[in-house]
Amino acid sequence: MVQKLDRLKETPSQTAGPYVHIGATPNWVEITGVWNEDLGLVLVAPETKGERIIVKGRIFDGSGTPLKDALVEIWQADAQGLYNSPQEKRGKADPHFTGWGRQPTDGTTGEYKFETIKPGRVPYKESRLMAPHITFWIVARGINIGLHTRMYFGDEEKANGECPVLARIEHKVRVPTLIASRSEENGMPTYTFDIHLQGEKETVFFDI
Amino acid sequence: MSDQGSFYQRDRSWHPPAFTPQYKTSILRSPQYPLLSLENTISELTGPVFGHDKLGPLDNDLIRNFAKTGDAIGQRIIVYGRVLDENARPVPGALVEFWQANAGGRYRHKKETYLAPLDPNFGGCGRVITDEEGRYWIRTIKPGAYPWPNGVNDWRPAHIHFSVFGHAFAQRLISQLYFEGDPMIWQCPIVSTIPDKQAIERLIAALDRENTLPMDALAYKFDIVLRGRRSTMFENRMEGN
Numbered sequence: 001m002v003q004k005l006d007r008l009k010e011t012p013s014q015t016a017g018p019y020v021h022i023g024a025t026p027n028w029v030e031i032t033g034v035w036n037e038d039l040g041l042v043l044v045a046p047e048t049k050g051e052r053i054i055v056k057g058r059i060f061d062g063s064g065t066p067l068k069d070a071l072v073e074i075w076q077a078d079a080q081g082l083y084n085s086p087q088e089k090r091g092k093a094d095p096h097f098t099g100w101g102r103q104p105t106d107g108t109t110g111e112y113k114f115e116t117i118k119p120g121r122v123p124y125k126e127s128r129l130m131a132p133h134i135t136f137w138i139v140a141r142g143i144n145i146g147l148h149t150r151m152y153f154g155d156e157e158k159a160n161g162e163c164p165v166l167a168r169i170e171h172k173v174r175v176p177t178l179i180a181s182r183s184e185e186n187g188m189p190t191y192t193f194d195i196h197l198q199g200e201k202e203t204v205f206f207d208i
Numbered sequence: 209m210s211d212q213g214s215f216y217q218r219d220r221s222w223h224p225p226a227f228t229p230q231y232k233t234s235i236l237r238s239p240q241y242p243l244l245s246l247e248n249t250i251s252e253l254t255g256p257v258f259g260h261d262k263l264g265p266l267d268n269d270l271i272r273n274f275a276k277t278g279d280a281i282g283q284r285i286i287v288y289g290r291v292l293d294e295n296a297r298p299v300p301g302a303l304v305e306f307w308q309a310n311a312g313g314r315y316r317h318k319k320e321t322y323l324a325p326l327d328p329n330f331g332g333c334g335r336v337i338t339d340e341e342g343r344y345w346i347r348t349i350k351p352g353a354y355p356w357p358n359g360v361n362d363w364r365p366a367h368i369h370f371s372v373f374g375h376a377f378a379q380r381l382i383s384q385l386y387f388e389g390d391p392m393i394w395q396c397p398i399v400s401t402i403p404d405k406q407a408i409e410r411l412i413a414a415l416d417r418e419n420t421l422p423m424d425a426l427a428y429k430f431d432i433v434l435r436g437r438r439s440t441m442f443e444n445r446m447e448g449n
Contacts, residue, residue, distance in 0.1 A: 008294050008433045012407040013223045014384040015231075015398060016369065019317045022332050023307030023371060029317050031331045034273050035264060062236035069319070075255065075377045085254035087376060100256035107319070122250050135251050139382050142233030144224035144401050146380060150251075169244060197237050207218065207243035208252045208378050 013146065016139035018069045021104055025071070028104055040073065040102030043116045047096040050079030050117030054190040055151065055180070058110045059138060062198030066110025070140035074101045074114060074151075076133070081120030118153065118189075124164045131159035131166065138195065148206045151193045154181045169204060177203045213438030214248035215378045216294055224401035231397045232358055252378040258303040260337050267335050270306070270348035274331030281327050282311025282349025284425035287385070287413060290342040291372060294436030298342025304432070305371040306334040306346060313354030313364075322354055347425065353392050365392035365399065374434040385430050388415045 021029045025038040044052065055074070058066040077083050082093035084100075093099070099119075103112045121129045131152055138147045152160050160166055160179065169175050180191035195203045226238035246252075266273040271280045287306075291299040309315045309332065312324035316332050336344040351366050368385040386393050393399055393412065402408050410433075419427035 006296060007436070008292060008296050009222060009407070009410065010218065010294060010435055011381060011383055011410060011433045012402050012404075013381060014369075014402070014411070015234075016371070016382045017384075018319065019307065019315045020369070020371075020382070022315060022317055023305045023335075023369060026331065026333045031274065031316055031333060034331050034333055035267065035335075039258070039262070065236075067237070073380070075251070077251075083250065083254035084256070085376075086257060087254045088250070098256055124249055130249065130251070133251070135377060137377070137380055140237065142231070142235075142237035144226055144228060144231070144234060144238075146382060147239065148252075165246060165249070168246065174241075198240055202239055202241050204241075205239050205243050206246045207220070208215075208246045208248055 013144060015141060015144050016071060016146075018141040020069075020071045020139060024102060025104055038102070040100055043098060043101045043114065045096045048117055049094050049097070050119075052115065052188060053118050054113060054115055054185065054188050055134065055193060056111055056113040056190065057180070057193040057195060058112070059105060059140070059195045060197065060199075061142075064199070067105055067140050068107050068110045070105045070110075070112075070138060070143075072103050072105065072112045073137040074116070075099060075135040075137070076116065077119040077122050079117055079120050081122045081132075083122070121159060128164050129159070129162065131156050131163035133163075133165075136193075136195070147197075148208050149195065149203055150178055150206070151191070152179045153191060154179050174202075174204050177201060212440045214253070215376065215435045215437050218435065222404055222407050224403070228397075228401040231401050234401070248378055253376050255373060255375055255377040255379065257301065258337060258373065263335065263337060268344070268346040270308070270330070270332065270334045270346065272347075273334065275329040278329055280310070280330035280349050282330075282351075284347070285350050286345060286347050286419065286421065286425050286427045287368065287430055288343070288345035288419065288427065289413075289430040289432065291338045291344065291374070291432045291434060292342055293374070293379075293434050297436075298338070298340075299374050299434055300338055300340045300342055301375075302338040302342070302344075302434070303373040304336050304338065304344055306348070306368055308332050308348065308351040308368040309354055311349050311352050313352030324352065324354065350387065350426075358397055362397055363392060363395070365390050365396050370432070372432055372434060379434040381432075381434060384411060386412045387428065388412055
């Protein structure tokens with residue numbers, strides 16, 4: 001017998017199921033009075049630094065139907081490229097921006113929508129910079145383990161061209177699945193990031 | 209030497225695969241291309257923090273946190289345990305959220321149509337933040353089993369859903385807790401998406417007679433393990449780590 005490594009195995013994942021909102025956004029499903037507000041609905045305060053943007057989109061299954069029961073979480077750096085996390089050792093992030101958001105997809109249209117700020121660039125290895133991006137985590141009925149992906153910004157062509165993570169994608173034809181197009185809606189810069197679980201336009205998902 | 213390195217690679221043969229035809233909804237919702245393997249960057253090594261000040265006194269008491277006229281109906285239970293990482297170290301400050309059906313197997317959700325009645329005193333959500341030793345506990349009622357549209361006669365075993373935030377977004381996890389001795393576990397198409405029996409057993413809470421509250425509530429022990437990080441022996445620290 002050799003010595004033991006004394007390591008544990010990660011708790012295995014199970015689907016979030018159709019009623020994930022009861023736990024994550026109870027007020028949204030009319031379970032009121034338990035907690036004051038659903039966590040992660042609001043990212044931006046009046047004092048938050050950075051360009052206000054809307055990030056929205058839908059999540060499509062293999063038949064092209066949008067998911068109406070999914071939950072989307074985002075995690076991003078502040079306008080300076082700092083994360084509001086104890087693990088962030090490079091400096092102090094904007095105290096008025098948590099960087100974390102959570103929204104259900106709409107029960108009728110399937111759309112999710114975040115009001116946030118455009119993040120700054122953050123470093124990869126050897127001081128190379130990644131392009132500005134927002135990390136996405138998607139769970140729903142029928143998804144057995146949460147899906148990680150990233151949204152990049154369509155108006156950051158130069159930064160995207162230099163991004164070491166985008167450069168890792170062997171099939172260049174798939175890079176656009178991670179890039180949101182910019183438009184203007186009601187006077188707000190709006191990025192549309194549709195996610196495709198299957199099919200020709202299947203989004204690049206990460207094993208991180 | 210400290211745990212500042214990247215996370216151990218996730219064992220994808222231990223977790224359920226995306227495509228599991230016995231669970232029909234997974235067929236059109238499972239990515240078909242391989243996942244792109246990405247060494248952790250600072251975007252995954254960081255994560256949001258939730259302070260104890262976010263929580264109210266009844267947040268971990270599902271018997272009372274929605275109650276209007278009296279306690280929720282059902283078998284009273286305590287679920288307790290620790291959140292650990294793969295290095296067997298406690299994870300303090302972890303937010304754990306729970307949701308479940310009531311004692312009749314009915315969820316309080318606008319899209320739920322099962323004929324079992326709602327309990328006016330049961331909402332079905334709870335949450336807790338682990339203490340310095342990674343411990344948590346909640347009080348609730350044992351949820352009922354219920355039928356669901358998959359096969360014509362498929363039933364879910366009694367279960368409590370849970371969601372965990374550790375210290376990094378790479379640790380994000382959602383899963384389900386089952387109860388010791390329930391024969392329904394082994395008939396469930398969602399449970400069986402997990403290919404390894406030992407892995408399934410890790411989701412079964414143990415009945416703990418020693419921690420029952422006499423004349424009040426049964427106790428179940430349930431530990432949760434999140435991904436662990438490498439130690440940075442001889443390793444150059446990553447920029448921003």
